Amino acid sequence: MNEPASIRRRDTDEEVVFRARGLTKVYRMGEVEVHALRGVDLDLYRGEFVVLLGPSGSGKSTLLNILGGLDAPTAGEVICAGRDLVRISERELTQFRRHYVGFVFQFYNLIPSLTARENVAVVTEISTSPMAPEEALEMVGLKERMDHFPAQLSGGEQQRVAIARAVAKRPQVLLCDEPTGALDSKTGIIVLEVLERVNRELGTTTAVITHNAGIAAMADRVIHFSDGRIGQVETNEQRVSPQELHW
């Protein structure tokens, strides 16, 4: 077998959650064509914690958005739970996002007019077997602050609310785009601990984009991205806990 590293894993019989083949994404802006993805093949396995590393503009966010059904590729296919995300209708895609994926973004993107608890409730209200918003907030250590509005929380706290919001519906997959990008290392570690805990306790497949090579040590696999392609894939035999990270 001559499969690329991004597909092959330690134990090949483990369950594949995402299966992306030949993903390309071209942004056309007038005369200029930007090739954000140039043929990406990738499998994500159940319960694994993946870190995506790569220079700015290499296409990490683009890939994550496509995996999460936020964006469509120019070509290629993404199979998840037996469906090709590229070919299903807008309605089905909405259902897919509603029940399957949780997102965490660099800038938290909380709804300012809703309290922490309500920000979580916005998501739990439309999912099938969510945890209570309070429970999710407790997981991220913010039970005491749940009636505060985003403006009353620090950046790290807001990011933890965002994680609580993402995990409250018990998604199969958690996609995080630079979740610590706007945080200092201490706060960043608290956030990463939460992600790690969710991954461990709920078995949520987790993909984290970061510029921070230091974070790679806590992953099962580290995928290096450059110029719209997957370069090298490292597999960590031993995951390091977030407390031991530093950058």
Place this chain on the structure above:
Amino acid sequence: MSALRRKLLRQFWSLRGQALAIGVVIAGGLAMLIMSLSSLDSLTQTRDAYYRDYRFADVFATLKRAPESLRESIAAIPGVQQLETRVVAAVNLDIPDFGDPAKGMILSLPDGRNALLNSLHLRKGRLPEPWRDREIVINDAFAEAHGFVPGDRLAAIINGRWQELEIVGIGLSPEFIYHVSPGDLFPDFARFGIFWMNRSALSAAYDMDGAFNDVVLTLTRDARAGDVIDRLDLLLAPYGGQGAIARDDQLSHRYLDVELDQLRMMATVFPVIFLGVAAFLLNVVLNRLIGNERDQIAILKAFGYGNLEVGWHYLQLVLMISMLGLVIGTGLGVWFGQMLAELYQRFFRFPFIDFQVRPYVYSTGVLVTLGAATLGTLSAVARAVRLPPAEAMRPEPPPVFRATLAERLGLQRWFSQPTRMILRSIERRPLKAMLSMIGIAFACGILMVGRFQEGAIDYLISAQFNLAQRDDLMVTFTEPTSVRVLQELAALPGVWAVEGHRGAPAIVRFGNAHYRTALQGLEPDGTLRRLLDDELKLQPLPAEGVLLNDFLADYLGAARGDLVTVEFLDGRREVREVPVAGVVREFTGVAAYMTLESLNRLTGDGTAVTGAHLAVDARHRDEVVAILKDVPRVAGVSDRYTAISNFYESMADIVLTFAFIGTLLGASIAVGVVYNSARIALTERSRELASLRVLGFTRGEISYILLGELALLTLLAIPLGFLIGLGLIAYIIQGVESDLYRIPLVVGTSVYALAAGVVLVASALSGIIVARRLYNLDLVAVLKTRE
């Protein structure tokens, strides 16, 4: 409550100022819609029921005198269903303790019974009993004006004989829902009474035994009014028939129709303007909101909210604002409607006005409002629906600015940096700036509409009475009378000038058009009754030919030099060709004028007058009026100027109320547009302005940047608003223009000044409210928030 619903409510609350401002604009449009629709509906329903229950006639004819036996022939005309012959007498009144001249009209009732057609509705008392010669029923408006109750007495000069009459009843008839003397603008309840009396008593007093001089009839379902009228005219011609008219030409019915047309126009023009402005404001507010919440929209979608759910979320906000307008507007509309109905009751005399707002009026209001709001915000909502979640995660691209036209022309050294910011901001979104300006301009226009009437009517009255009709009293005779009567009048105490005139009923034809009116013969060098051209300059009577008033000239399509055909309906019923010598400007009625001499020559029946204009020394006026009451052949004396001034004074409160409402509505648009634009500018630019504050700009300077743009737009909007106002006024005037009256397109300086003033004040107030927020701008909070 779901979290999303909570977000909605909080959002609504945080937008409350803007929501209220928009809600009030919606309310203005809706109030006008509900007011006019419900009035239209109530009036139409009331009228139709009144006509039906009191058997309002379909055809009306007046003649000199015909034997009652002619009745059979009229009844035999195919298409006639029911008919009633009547005696109708024009009389002069002698009312105890009332010095002013007053006229009346007595109609016959079948002895001891109600009329078969145009039946009386009795408010008080009873009908005259058979064989009681002096008993009359009087119309309720006249009774109200004088405080008459059954049992009171007054006197009338019937056919030259003074006769005391006893009021036994107070009533009204569908024939006189609205009544003005021909040529008058307003009803004059105190000086014009309509009485009903037993036929035998009236015939005896009026020399009409066994005869009639008026006939009304109804038609069978399939009859054509025109055919019946032709036959009837033929039948009545030998008896001095003056041409029958169909219901559509009946005076009271016509006035009511014109009023209903006006309501119909109000039900469209104003709601369209108000809801149009509201839709624009909603669009701007929602677009801004959605622009601000791109990331929130993205998050909602990323977490599985569907496109339509997101769209519905924002549409709900629009609907909530619309609901606010709906609630206020419906309340106001019903209130205005009731007010209008009360007003109508003063002029349109119905047994009662059944004012009701039927469900369809409400549902039309709701539909139109929600329709306008949805239409206005559709593009914004669609933006939220279409926003791809990945795209939305990126902040809105920074706006593209460029050097303004003025700067490209090299004028930049004249502008300070803040002024450049204002100009660039306008040039960046010219469409939005233009729509804001148009919105403010409409506010200005509506303010003008609310105020112009007073000035226009003042102008009309002053043109009519200072320039054209300058007599103190006008006397009309029962029939054409020898000119010698003028000398008798001149001999009365205090009378220092007398001018005779003659009115000859005639049909004027030109080409295919014809119009029934009266040819007026005037003294050529008269000073009491004069004619004016369209610049209100005196137009002397030509020795030959006829002057048409502008309405008649327009109607016939005749101009100076054309030959019109005149068919006299009286006397020898001559048919003549007369050249048009010119056109004169008149605001009421339809008339044609020539010298008394040429008129007498044309009719071919000698020199005669049917009335006279008198100039009377004020000290002798009452005495002259009293003497004239006893002169046989004097059918009526009128003092139109006093009558109209009195009426106009009594109208003052109404005019003021409506001007006030108009001002409020106009101001609400100005506030709605300016306040919303300022608030949005504040949201869009608070970060930029806060940064400037940090850099050391004063509060005054950043207020200038924020509000200068609006001040500039407001100033530009005012001249445009004047144009819009003039256009609206011209449209309204043209809509109500009829043979009855025309309102001159005269807009006084005060109207412009007031409209501009209110717009400026409303804008300034909105500006101040927003500037206060700017003063309290929390620099840290603003700079902390992510763009």
